[in-house]
Amino acid sequence: MTWLTEWVNYLPQMMSGLAVSLMIAAVSIVVGYPLGLGLSLMVTAKNLAVRTLGLVVVEVGRGAPALVILYLFYYGLPKFGIAFESITAACLALIWNSAAYSSEIMRAGLQSVARGQHEASNALGLSQRDTFFRVIMPQGMRSAIPGLMGVAIQMFQGTSLAYGIAVPELMKTAYNIGSQDFNYLQIFTLAGICYAVISMPATWISVFFEKRMARHT
Numbered sequence: 001m002t003w004l005t006e007w008v009n010y011l012p013q014m015m016s017g018l019a020v021s022l023m024i025a026a027v028s029i030v031v032g033y034p035l036g037l038g039l040s041l042m043v044t045a046k047n048l049a050v051r052t053l054g055l056v057v058v059e060v061g062r063g064a065p066a067l068v069i070l071y072l073f074y075y076g077l078p079k080f081g082i083a084f085e086s087i088t089a090a091c092l093a094l095i096w097n098s099a100a101y102s103s104e105i106m107r108a109g110l111q112s113v114a115r116g117q118h119e120a121s122n123a124l125g126l127s128q129r130d131t132f133f134r135v136i137m138p139q140g141m142r143s144a145i146p147g148l149m150g151v152a153i154q155m156f157q158g159t160s161l162a163y164g165i166a167v168p169e170l171m172k173t174a175y176n177i178g179s180q181d182f183n184y185l186q187i188f189t190l191a192g193i194c195y196a197v198i199s200m201p202a203t204w205i206s207v208f209f210e211k212r213m214a215r216h217t
Helices: 002-043 048-063 066-080 086-111 115-123 128-165 170-181 184-215
Strands: none
Touching: 002 048, 002 086, 002 128, 002 170, 002 184, 048 086, 066 086, 066 128, 086 128, 115 128, 128 170, 128 184, 170 184
């Protein structure tokens, strides 16, 4: 009961940190996914310069650890006179990470649409723009949903990296509380539970959609 009593006392502060974590994750998803779609189109573009630029952005975003990108935004860019607040740097780093990973999922989804759909659209006289937005994109995004949900979970868990630049997210809040009376075991256990409460249901929903999509393929 002692732990439970302490958790109840810690919970209001932890909720404040959780709110910051959820906000950063939401920004990285809401901004990152549209950018990811744009990158997926760049990577498949016929223009070599556009395709190369898209590949570079995607491969760096996927290949470099998110913590490195975070430090580049927060500690590296000030060398060039560009400075961001810690929470802005965290959002920008995770937006890049989110866009890079989601772009590959979206590209795979779009390319999974049968060639016959393109031919049928041409036969109906649809323009390339209408074919993409009305036929290809809805079907491609439908198959990409499970993967995109997985990226969303990854982004939420990745917000813990913002602790490294003093963003008052869940892990930073937990550390600050634990350092007051050195109850690190209790407080980090509570932090883990907070992450699990969000991540586990999202994972179950992702698995549900993945199985549902599999039945319709």
